[in-house]
Amino acid sequence: xxxxxxxxxxxxxxxxxxxxxxxxxxxxxxxxxxxxxxxxxxxxxxxxxxxxxxxxxxxxxxxxxxxxxxxxxxxxxxxxxxxxxxxxxxxxxxxxxxxxxxxxxxxxxxxxxxxxxxxxxxxxxxxxxxxxxxxxxxxxxxxxxxxxxxxxxxxxxxxxxxxxxxxxxxxxxxxxxxxxxxxxxxxxxxxxxxxxxxxxxxxxxxxxxxxxxxxxxxxxxxxxxxxxxxxxxxxxxxxxxxxxxxxxxxxxxxxxxxxxxxxxx
Amino acid sequence: xxxxxxxxxxxxxxxxxxxxxxxxxxxxxxxxxxxxxxxxxxxxxxxx
Numbered sequence: 001x002x003x004x005x006x007x008x009x010x011x012x013x014x015x016x017x018x019x020x021x022x023x024x025x026x027x028x029x030x031x032x033x034x035x036x037x038x039x040x041x042x043x044x045x046x047x048x049x050x051x052x053x054x055x056x057x058x059x060x061x062x063x064x065x066x067x068x069x070x071x072x073x074x075x076x077x078x079x080x081x082x083x084x085x086x087x088x089x090x091x092x093x094x095x096x097x098x099x100x101x102x103x104x105x106x107x108x109x110x111x112x113x114x115x116x117x118x119x120x121x122x123x124x125x126x127x128x129x130x131x132x133x134x135x136x137x138x139x140x141x142x143x144x145x146x147x148x149x150x151x152x153x154x155x156x157x158x159x160x161x162x163x164x165x166x167x168x169x170x171x172x173x174x175x176x177x178x179x180x181x182x183x184x185x186x187x188x189x190x191x192x193x194x195x196x197x198x199x200x201x202x203x204x205x206x207x208x209x210x211x212x213x214x215x216x217x218x219x220x221x222x223x224x225x226x227x228x229x230x231x232x233x234x235x236x237x238x239x240x241x242x243x244x245x246x247x248x249x250x251x252x253x254x255x256x257x258x259x260x261x262x263x264x265x
Numbered sequence: 266x267x268x269x270x271x272x273x274x275x276x277x278x279x280x281x282x283x284x285x286x287x288x289x290x291x292x293x294x295x296x297x298x299x300x301x302x303x304x305x306x307x308x309x310x311x312x313x
Contacts, residue, residue: 042298164266194296197287199304200267205283208276208309214269215287220300231266235295241268242290247283247306249275260290261270 040193043074045222050181052079053103056111060084060092064177065184066151071133074188076101078132082122082146082177085113092146093117095124101132122146129155134192151177155189161234163189167216168225169199175226186222191230196220197241198227205245213243215261232264280308 048069064082069075078101083094095112096105116123126142142155154164165187166175178184200214218229235241240260249255272285283306288299 194298195289196298197300197302199285199287199302202285202304203302204305204307205272205274205278206307206309207274207278207280210271210273212269213272213285214267215302216266217268229266232268235268239293239295240270240290242288243270243272244286244288245272245274245283245304246286246301247274247278248281250277250279252279255275255278257273257275259270259272261268263269265267265269 038072040072042196043069043188043220045186048074048077048186048222050184051103052081052098052105052181054106055081056083056096056106058083059087060094061087061089062179064092064146064179065181066177067181067184067186068153069186069188070101070131070190072192074193076131076133077103079103079105079181079184080144080177081105090119090148091117092122095122095144097126097144099129099132120148126155137192139190146177149176150174151185153187153189157190157192161191162231163191163218163228164231165189165218165228166221166225167198167200167218167227167229168223169203170201173223173225175221175223185226187226187228188219188221189228190219191234193219195230196227198224213259213261214265215241215243217241274306274309276309278306280306282306 060083066080068078079098081096082092084092093114098105099110112124114124124144129139129142131137137158139155139157140159145152157163168174175185195217197215202213205211216229240262243259245257283304284301285304286301289295289297
């Protein structure tokens with residue numbers, strides 16, 4: 001009787017654990033424990049429209065594209081387009097951000113310029129950002145940085161804790177801006193939605209050893225390198241992340257080892 | 266920005282594909298989508 005019970009428990013864990021819908025975090029901080037009436041599902045990035053309704057005349061030789069999703073269901077699309085005042089290759093000093101998520105990047109107040117740029121790096125300070133999908137929410141200190149090898153963003157979610165990206169299991173897969181809307185990476189910043197996880201340099205485990213398993217906590221993006229993370233101070237002291245290693249034993253049975261990830265770095 | 270801790274991989278674990286299901290503990294006040302992360306187990310120096 002023990003074996004069937006064990007498999008039943010494992011089945012319930014896998015079925016419930018990997019369910020694609022959950023209820024939203026409670027309250028404006030996204031930290032609440034009780035469940036709200038709003039059902040939230042995992043975002044299907046394949047269904048996200050890849051078009052921008054209205055673009056300004058772009059001058060850069062190779063404009064670059066990225067997409068942020070806001071709103072509890074990721075329903076508000078905020079396109080970012082990196083452009084330049086001159087058609088010189090590799091220098092980006094203009095950034096369009098569709099702040100109101102209406103698909104029109106020609107709106108007043110959605111063109112940002114920077115003096116902090118050269119051929120390898122551009123930094124744009126957006127500042128306060130009124131969330132187009134979360135009523136009454138304003139994020140602060142929004143900053144976007146492009147480099148030849150990466151794209152970084154950071155903001156204080158609702159003026160509180162930091163959310164930033166983009167990350168993945170190793171630096172080599174960190175997302176870069178796309179050369180068109182079709183290959184633009186999609187990012188989901190914030191922590192109002194149920195949180196997700198990805199690991200950092202922990203994809204290879206050695207049998208018979210103890211491995212330091214490291215995870216990001218945040219929101220999955222459209223690719224493994226487009227993860228939006230919270231920082232290591234997000235969870236209050238005493239709160240941990242749980243990891244269950246599910247493996248096949250030498251005898252061919254599925255087994256599991258469960259641990260709490262309590263350390264932070 | 267990372268949360269981490271030691272995961273003991275038993276000697277009897279067969280080399281090959283495995284997964285780590287990451288989530289918040291049942292009593293956590295935080296909500297999450299449990300995430301199954303694919304990992305690879307490689308044989309140790311002293312395979313059982």
